[in-house]
Amino acid sequence: MRNTRPYDPLAKKAQQNSTTESDAIRQRPKKIKSSKGVAGKECIHESAIKHVLGSAIYTDDMPELPRTLHMAAGGSRFSRAKILSMNLEPVLASPGVVAVFTKDDVPGNSDIGPVFPGDPLFAENETLFVGQPLFVVAAETYEQACAAAELADIEYQELTPDITVEQGIKNQSFVLPEHTIESGDPDHAIKTSARSLTGSGYIRGQEHLYLEGHIAYVQPLEDGGVHVFTSSQHPTEVQKLVAEVLNIGSHKVIAEVRRMGGGFGGKETQAAALACSAALAAVKLNRPIKYRMPRKHDMERTGKRHDFSYEYSVGFNEDGIFNGIDMTLAGLCGCSPDLSQGIVDRAMFHADNAYFLNQSRVVGLSPKTHTVSNTAFRGFGGPQGMVAIEAVIDDISRELNIDPLTVRKRNLYRPGANTTHYSQPVEQLVLQDIIAEVENSSDYWARREAIKTFNTENTYVKKGLALTPVKFGISFTAQHLNQAAALVHIYTDGTILVNHGGTEMGQGLHTKIAQIVANEFCVDIDRVQVSATRTDKVANTSPTAASSGTDLNGYAAKLACDEIRTNLIAFAVEHFSVEKESVRFEDSCVFVGEESYTFAKFCQLAYMNRISLMAHGHYKTPKIYYDRASGKGHPFFYFANGAACAEVLVDCLTGEYKVQRVDILHDVGHSINPALDIGQIEGAFIQGMGWLTTEELLWDEKGRVLSNTPATYKIPTAFDVPREFNVSLYQSANPENTVFNSKAVGEPPLMLAISVWSALRDACSSVANYQCSPPLDPPATPEKVLAAIEYARAFQSNHS
Template sequence: MRKLPLNSPTPRHSAKGQAGQGVKHDSAWKHVSGQARYIDDLPVPEGLLHAAVGHSDQAHARIVSMDLDAVRQFPGVVAVITAADVPGHLDIGPVFPGDPVLAADLVEHIGQPIFAVAATSHDAARQAARLARVEYEPLDAVVTVDQALEQQLFVRPSQTQCRGNPDKALAEAPNRLQGQQRVGGQEHLYLEGQACLVEPTEDRGVFVHTSSQHISEVQKLVAEVLGLPIHEVQAEVRRMGGGFGGKETQAAPLACVAALLARATNRPVKYRLSRSDDMIQTGKRHDFLNSYDIGFDHDGLIHGADIMVAARCGYSPDLSDAIVDRAMFHADNAYFLDQARVTGHRCKTHTVSNTAFRGFGGPQGMMIIEQAMDDIARHLGRDPLDIRKTNLYRPGRDITHYGQTIEQQVLPQLLEQLEASSDYRQRRGEIDTFNRTSPVLKRGLALTPVKFGISFTARHLNQAGALVHIYTDGSIHVNHGGTEMGQGLYIKVAQVVASAFQVDLDRIKVSATRTDKVPNTSPTAASSGSDLNGMAALDACEKILAGLVQFASEHWSVSPEQVIFSDNRVRVGDLSVPWAEFVQTAYLNRIPLSSSGFYSTPKIHYDPKTGKGRPFLYYSHAAACSEVVVDTLTGEYRVVRTDILFDAGRSLNPDIDLGQIEGGFVQGMGWLTTEELVYSDDGRLLTTGPATYKIPAVSDCPPDLRVALLENSPNREATVFHSKAVGEPPLMLGISVWSALRDAVSSVTGYRFSPPLDAPATPERVLAAVTASKTWQAQQKESA
């Protein structure tokens, strides 16, 4: 019996800290006081060794010889291993093969590990690893997307999604535009770098303390490289100091190397990367080359579209197949593309293998259609917001180019509300007046929407498990497969459990994620952590509740409907029993007080051969309105105000969600403005630390930042208490800043020219866009 059904209009709030209430992060005070423990803070076990790897300094080469004598002889070195010393699988590719834990005879990017060292100190291991003498036979290297496209070099086959006859629609359209853009990658730059601690156990097994978003993958791959059954490996993660996707697959190689060294020495091994090694050796957000060919009428309504997205995947598939899939799914963003073709290329390059990053390809896919919206507006002499509103999904125009119906229409209402609350029209008039009279400083304004699909694009990952125990004093212990990286997943799941039993939040304890408690976990990614694990925990609670209701009904001779859980008590007919007393009574009567729970996402399916299906259970929606001011003499700029409206359904925790929205927006703004990854022509990363790679600082944030949740918009799907995901969609709100920069530069020509502006829009690129605009204007005068 469900005492709190999934379709309940809202959880009751008779106890403190339940779902729907704003509650502070459970580890907030530990974070600010320094008491939160991360991998490098764990007590040092006896005999601890430290790991480091020697890595390739060639982008593409064969290893001719490798002399490690100096490495072995360095003071403090206890063991050195190569690919020949791996007892089990050498390849640890997370989905498709192509990622050797240590390269054997071929290296395919600068920074690829080729041997590993265990030493008595972190410094000794790193210094020793530099002493190897490796002879290479250099091979031709492909570094850029352009080179890979020219040579047709891909890590996975290209795919196409198509509806109707876009070529015919393009040919017959009254207006037609083509455009291209380059969208840069992004370094995760989590505060806690990649780290793990591996301890040998009985029976040849190991215990792995890992900073990973995908703990079961770490367990599986460690078992495979050691040649062990999975049950001989246990893995645990209490928290990460940030992940953003960078610890979904990239944590496993460290754990595998440390486990191999632990096996070789029979001693515990810690492996943590310095910041520079972390940036060189681990993957990043994919950079993309995108293009569009779009036909539209005189009102700006799109009739046909041909869109291409091409990602620099690096040397191996990693997660690139699904990432480019998601870029293709989101190449429409919030707009109905009637006759449309979207093609996605997974380009192989001899650079580090790029990986998951918040948004998982969706942000890169959205960028090209948002550029097209601005370009159409400039071509027609219209306000870009009007073009966006004209093309929004709405009833009758609600089927995506891959065949999924938009079942909950939120965007038209959301944009109208933000347009009004941000005073868009009034500010647009003021900005136009300012720009006409200001020769150097130009202001720009843009309001851009977000429609983001929620579910893993790999169908089998849409599942989760949980374990709930009630102890005889009424306290409750919860364990689930999700990992905590600062996003507040643990507190949200605790609130779900508190709501299920109608008890105060302080009765709930969520413990570290462990593979020997909840097995076969999915990664905490794809904005699905609360959806999946919250539902799994709720399932476990409902199983316990069913037994408790039946017991109370029989024990006190009342109907099941007369058993009500509320405000830390259980009302049984006319009797009201304190929660702890009720639990004790149930225990004495041998009623189960523990259960596992499970959840799998319904309805989803997708056929990559046809490019059709329903890959997402639902969509999260949002919009942002950003204003910038640009110095046209230097290209420098400031974001002066941003208004955000986000649809979180019935938020599980408004305080946590608002924080995620703010942080996601700033991270997206950084991706598109200041965060620039620079490679040399031979594939060497030149931006290897905060001194050369600039993430947004507090001073970069808009001084006027207004964030609100859309009211009265519960999820129509049966998610946990009808909430909607908040993790990734806020990042794409940063597109409003990039679009506002283009708007400011376009004002140089009276909004007649749509300037080229690749991302990140550094001051240098903004200045180049200003120069291109002035050149166009001069050419127009000459031709006139």
């Protein structure tokens, strides 16, 4: 059973006016019936029909130009080794091969690190991870390129690698310096607390496994530049790095993204390597180059969500309320910094989740390993910090024999205790209300008692229940990225073209932008077209990440519309000699006093009177800053909130389990498109559930990725979706001045899946009558669940 409904804490009548997502998908965009326009309405995704029909054009679907060559890379066999010699003659002699390129062929900068150096385009003297590109080959066909790349004769001297977080820390090998956020005197607070605990855990990473793998198609231009079609969340970074590799100006590089078949953070930085390699060959050979990674290479050679280890010492009172906590978070960064500084920082920022930590110390470590450089993934470190603190809450509740939900509620941010450990006030205290609603809608307490009875009466099958909150900060933690721009053109037939800096990866960003623009002019959304993201249309863009795509680009588009509308109103006032107040846009028309004109006719009239019908809008997020030296600041514009209640059924003989029911209430502010937001919540939750349950990312002792195909890496399927899946929107306006007072929805719902992991721990704990908190490191595979059950049985036996 699946239920979706909006929830308005001020007026629940909104429920009566809602439609389900499936209804929205069946509908074509509705005609505008009022001056409110389409913002806030359930509009179909702009490419939904094309997705279903298979007619949506991705990079690999583009018609290939004549003389197009295909590219593949030859990768290192070892995670850490000196390259003694490299004979590429067998590669060159392979059928169909046109050329081979190495580091010696790069005319410009060969380090493509996105923030800090450390990511050479090709391995130089020593390899950094298994599969690191040593060279690329261009051949007439994809198959010929892939076959030739395996033929190189390379001599190595193998060295001892660091593969694990523990090895990196032990050897004092780090990609970035240690960072600490401290508030008060946590050591004294813990020492003087009535109760205290210590604990640790390990959270494995996650493979992005986007449907469309990494790819770039590069066409040489007549002026020595290149046109790069890329599956990237950050076209500007691709443009910049291609220009640096080729040693040309950025103005000679066009990076274009129409759509991606999924990104999830995996295409924020790591798409650039393919684009740079293909661009190098395209310029050298003056031929178009397509570089598409085989799926196995994609899974072996691109970064993942960071593994994290955590250790904590916590002091609390007899009610389970925090007095002080000392926590260390260490992220497995891989061989280079990539985006690890921001990721470890965000894990530290979210080590509180929704709770007032009181006096605290959070330390972030960035150990270096000889594995692929890990990168952004939906939540950007936040999920790992939140798993750690939820583990602490569960451990405290078992220590005190208090229901975990009670301990969670007692520690929530509240009046008088609403300042984070990095000194940002939590101004919108809505989680109490959200949790109360989920308690009620999920019938938490009655089910809790029924589950206790069930578990008492059943030896081989146990149920678990957990209700967990989410408080997630919205903004890039790098301040300069919190800006965006958009171009809006109105043509004389009244149609509108929009170009902005955000990229579409299935999340519906272009749809929301179209709704915003249609809303501003009160026209039918069919009149609005959002074109492919291109660096020659809107320059210096930020990545589409940090859940800020609509916040940033939507507001930029709105500002451009504001400028055009202001000009049109001023024209009407002067041309028709009327008061400003008598000019209004409504129902695809412009009303001027007692007269009305179709929007198209009015735009034609404005053009004939030489009024500009285009504008550029630029938006920058206010209020945000962070001082790393002091560990204090206001790094987030606002927080998105939510809560989820999950129930699981566990087989105690095998460790297998099923998620039976999930109830979600998520805070999206005033939703621009409820159907898209609900889809994002559902998708994020299932992706988070996969990370915490079935998706086991493993390396061997040599640094080779073992989970390198969909056969050995298990993402959730339709059969894993909860049997009863209830999703509601908490539609309370964002108090901050965001576009239409909406809130970001891309990343925050992923952390709602922590409820499933906590429910599994709850089921395992029931084996020991809830007297212990069995270790259950994510992902909670059936094998780990069975081990946690055995731990609980042993505990029960020793304490009976």
